Amino acid sequence: MRDRSHYSVRKGSLLDESRDSIRELRAASIRARADLKATLLDTQAARQDIEKKAAAVREATAAVSKEVTRRLLDARDILTVDQREKLRTLVQERLGALRGGIHRGRRFHGGRSADDGDDADGGDSELF
Numbered sequence: 845m846r847d848r849s850h851y852s853v854r855k856g857s858l859l860d861e862s863r864d865s866i867r868e869l870r871a872a873s874i875r876a877r878a879d880l881k882a883t884l885l886d887t888q889a890a891r892q893d894i895e896k897k898a899a900a901v902r903e904a905t906a907a908v909s910k911e912v913t914r915r916l917l918d919a920r921d922i923l924t925v926d927q928r929e930k931l932r933t934l935v936q937e938r939l940g941a942l943r944g945g946i947h948r949g950r951r952f953h954g955g956r957s958a959d960d961g962d963d964a965d966g967g968d969s970e971l972f
Contacts, residue, residue, distance in 0.1 A: 858922070862915040869911050873904035 880897040883889045916935075920928060 858915075858918060862918070866908065866911055866915065869904070869908045873901070873908050876900045876904040 876897070880894070880901050883894050883897045919931065923931065
């Protein structure tokens with residue numbers, strides 16, 4: 845087992861940094877989707893503008909996914925096996941609650957949600 849004693853001070857800062865960076869990226873993703881929606885509703889919008897906005901949504905969504913993965917891997921490096929298991933359970937519970945909302949949205953809107961990019965078996969929680 846690795847010595848993790850030097851990480852004790854870092855845990856709080858890692859959590860704070862992770863939370864802040866992920867929130868910022870999610871906010872950017874939400875803004876990108878709102879911009880795309882506005883452009884789609886604009887009957888005068890050029891196809892090229894719509895394609896640009898759609899690309900921005902894809903890039904913003906990918907940035908969130910990459911950051912979440914990076915932060916989960918950072919946490920994995922400093923957590924004990926028991927802590928990883930607790931985190932996995934927490935992530936699965938939260939993803940389950942989130943997916944419940946997404947699935948309800950699918951019934952209404954049909955098709956995939958813009959922020960439903962990971963696989964149905966737990967996605968990021970399987971990193972642990």
